[in-house]
Amino acid sequence: MKILKFGGTSVANADNIKKVIDIAKKSSKNNPIIVVVSALGGTTDILLQAGIKAEKKDNKYLSEIESLENRHIFTVQELIKDSHQDEVISQVRTYFNQLVNILEGIYLINEFSNKTKDKIASFGEILSSYIISEAMKSQGVDAILKNAQELIITDESYTNAKVDFKVTEKNIQDFYAKNESPIVVVPGFVASTSKGENSTLGRGGSDYTASIFAKALNVTELEIWTDVSGMFTANPKLVKQAKPIKHISYQEAMELSHFGAKVLFPPTIQPVLEQKIPIRIKNTFDPGAEGTLITQNTNGNTSPAKGISHIENISLLTVEGSGMIGVPGFTKRILGTLSDANINVSLVTQSSSEHFLCMGIDSKDVTLAEKLFNKAFKYEMSQGIMDPLIIENNLAIIALVGDNMKSHQGISGKMFSTLGSNNVNIRAIAQGASEKNITAVIERKDAVKALNTLHNAFFEGDIKQLNLFVVGVGNVGGKLLEQIHMQQQYLIDEQHLDVRVIAVTNSKKMHFDTEGINLDNWKESLKEKGDKLDLEKFFKNVKSLNYRNSIFVDNTANAKISTLYADYLKNSIAVVTCNKIACSSEYENYQNLKFLARKYDAPFLFETNVGAGLPIIDTLKNLIMSGDKVTKIQAVLSGSLNFIFNEFNSQTSFHDVVVEAGVQGFTEPDPRIDLSGVDVMRKILILARESGNVMELDDIKNESFLPQSSLDADSVADFMATLEPEATHFKAISEAAEKENCRLKYVAEFDNGKAKVGLQHIPSDHPFYNLDGSDNIVLFFTERYSQQPLIIKGAGAGAAVTASGLFADIIRIGNK
Incomplete structure (x- = not known):
């Protein structure tokens, strides 16, 4: 014999009730069953609210009860199509007339006592059990209705009554000894006092009713049918990766239920615990699902957390x-x-x-x-x-x-x-x-x-989810999204990292998708679904989502965005950036960002500030952490300037080479940032600071190669317009280097606490001489590398390598 209990969602409407009847018919083929039902979903709350409104002399209670009556009648009409329908509807109307009479009494005396609350609340289960039992009969099912108020006896603690188990169990056993029907339908939640007054079993009382019957009849299994496939490792509405627990002990189920798992009402377990009756949580809408089995022990299952x-x-x-x-x-x-x-x-x-x-x-x-x-x-x-x-x-x-x-x-x-x-x-x-x-x-x-x-830590096989908020999806940002998309499955399989892009922006729009943006069509999503870009609103959205392992990724060269890093770090949101402005701003701000990263355990990574994807900063950090001390740095740190001076000679046009560098994406949109030397100044400043030195941008000597007219240009167009008239100036620079059999390289140096940047004539025996294309090179002279420097060399510009550097920083955070 089994007890099947169906909750409010399982009997919310006619379609759901049809599923309940099908389940009951199949279950009763081999064993007699008792079907315990809750009120139609939401009914109890409506009944109690109507009572409160009547007490306050709010006539709206009448329209709410009328609406509830119509819902029940409609349910009957959908379930029962034969001549028996009128009789059932008539009885439903009788119940509602009784209900209205009680509510009118509340309205007149302005009192809604707990005793009356129980009388009002009882109608929900009385109605649903009656309708469901009559629907079964109309389908030819051998079923009877038994009112639990005639069997379950309680004290007078109205709204949360205590059961007299001795009397109740005898009543149930005596009833069932005479019962011959394979299916008995019983209203849950309701009971009566020894004086015959209506009482209820409190929140989750229908579960409790089922458990009381299970104990009294010592059934083989108690089935709790709900709208989910068992007890889950977490609330599936809040944790998308939550999964059903196959087998769990009574104690574990009680603990989970006590702390908010709403699938099971904790007191339900108490009556069946003594008899060691198994409980199975099943899904009315997926009856084939295994569900969760609850027993005394879990047969050697050694999983530490359930x-x-x-x-x-x-x-x-x-x-x-x-x-x-x-x-x-x-x-x-x-x-x-x-x-x-x-x-x-x-x-x-x-x-x-x-x-x-x-x-x-x-x-x-x-x-x-x-x-x-x-x-x-x-x-x-x-x-x-x-x-x-x-x-x-x-x-x-x-x-x-x-x-x-x-x-x-x-x-x-x-x-x-x-x-x-x-x-x-x-x-x-x-x-x-x-x-x-x-x-x-x-x-x-x-x-x-x-x-x-x-x-994630206890149930997902150590797969760590990273949630990215990406600002700037131009050349670099676009490449980054492309690389993430290409590697997403690999990272899950091999690195146990689930990288999701939650938001993207361009210069005009921003788009959020809380489930993760589909990287197959992120451009279309941004264009069609994006809102107007608002950096303050963007930050508020990131903060309110409060996702674990959140990472703000800045792919811009925007000064305003760099001022927002502190806000993100203070909220434990990691920052990954190729934007050099923050780390080359005032030393106090640079130090504050590093401090906030430590205080709030929010990584602040900026490897791509120097050398794009080259591991320059990471290598420098490792040197410092291992106790080494940097004494001197020599470097070619501008891929754009290296490209320009590799292509430029006395036979070419400086103007045309600069244009070509822009076309290939080596220079910033504003080439003055590169050609003025400011970009290189920022990079050597960052390296000096990461070496442990206190230095400001103004402390760096800039030996500019640009003529005054170019330096004074007010716009990009004006700047480019000055390059052709100054051809003689640039030609002279090139010829001077050629006369010495040297190549021109824009070099950054840090030595004995001082730094400078500028063009230098590089002889053929120098490591910089054969630096090709847009490559970067850094020479670290340290106490350990005093004679032969530690050299890092490779591609130092371009969207793809910069994106790969950002990607590497993201992976570092994931592996932290």
Whole structure:
């Protein structure tokens, strides 16, 4: 024999009820069954709201009840097509007439007591069970209806009544001993007192009803049918990667249910626990799915953690005071004050010194709790031996649950370090000696991030999700998206990194997709779905999404965007950038960004600031961290200038070579940034700073090769227009180098705390002489590399290599 319980979503409408009937028919072929049903989805809330409105003399309760009646009648019309329909509709109208009479009484006397609430709320299940049983009969199913109010007897604690199990179990057993029908339909949630008054079993009462019947009849299995395929490793609405748990113990299920897993009502398990009756969670809309089996033990399943759950709207109450130390019964007084007012405490933690006690309660109970506390401990506070109650709101509880966690070392450490690395601040911690759950109180705004982060760490095979917010999708940004798209599956398979692009911008538009932008058609999405670019709104969106492992990627040379880095870092959002402006700005700002990155555990990576994709900065960092000291740096750091002076000679036009460099993407859109030497100045400044030196951009000597007319140009067009008339100037520069059998290279130097940039004549025996195309080269002279420098050489300009450098920084964060 089995008990099948169907929740509100399973019986929300006629189509769903047809699925319920099909499931019941199949289940009853081999075994007799009892079908326990909830009210049609949302009915109970509407009934209680109608009662509240009637109490307040709000006539709208009548229209709401009329709408609810029409919904039930429509359901009957959809389910029952034969001549029996009129009789069923007539009975439904009778129930609603009774309901309206009670509501009119509430309206007249302005009172809506708990006793009356139970009478009103009972109509939902009474109606649904009647309609479903009659629908079964109309299909020729051998089914009967039995009102649970005739069997389940409770005390008079209305709205949350306590069951008299001795009487109730005898009633159920006596009834079933005489029953011959293979299917019995029973309304859940409802009961009656020993005096025959309506009572209810509280929140989740239909589950409880099913469990009571299961225990009384010692059934082979209790099936809870809902709208999901079992208990999940986390709430699937909040964690997309959550998966059903195949097998779980009673204790694990109770822990998960207590901490917010709404598939199962915690008290449900209690009646079946004694009999060790298996519970199976099934999906009404996918009956073939395996679901979750709940038993006494899990047959050797050694997985340390089974699931993660959470409760929102938690407030933390902290009681402190020297008068608490060593005083027997003080904690009992504190908790008793809340208990007497039926305020549930979800979490308790106390210092070993007994100086403070921390409690987590539902936020709706805070005002009452504070009032009661101030009254109960008025004397202690007036004497200064107890401080005023400290209240923290907008919190949530996260719980990691598993029977086997006690057998595995490091579970707590893994949980807390995982949260910490994503800047989820923990306000309180509780862990019982049994170690069946580890509980942490965090800010409510971090709940979704925490759930996803922990789920990733414990249940996703160590696949780490990176969420990118990409600003600038021109040459470099476009190449970056192309490279990410090409490597996405490889990174999942080989590196266990799931790289998602959540947002992109160009100079005019921005586009967000919370599930990740499809990189097959990101250009079309930006064009067709993008909103007007607003950098402040962009930041607010990134912050409000609060995704784990968020990375802000700046592919621009925009000064305004570089000023936003601090805001991102303060919110634990990593920054990856090829924009040199921030790291070459005032030293104080550079240092502040590095400080914020450390403080908020948010990587700030800018490898592409120098040498595009070459590992120049990373190599320099490793030298410094290993204890080496940089004494001198010589470098060709501008791929555009190297290209220009490799192509330019006394036989070519300087103007034409600059144009060609722009066409090939080697120069910035404004070539003056490259040709003025400012770009190279920024790069050598960054290297000097990364070497541990305090230096400003103005400290670098710039030996410009440009004529004054070019330096004075007000626009790009004006600048380009000066190059042709100055052909003689440029030709003279080239000829001077040729006379010495040298090549022109734009060189950056840092030596003994001083830096300079400018054109130099490079002889044939110098490492710079054969530097081709747009390549860069850096010579690091250090205490270890004092005679022969450490040399890094390779392509130092171009969209593809710069994008690959940004990509490498993103992967570094992923592997952190």
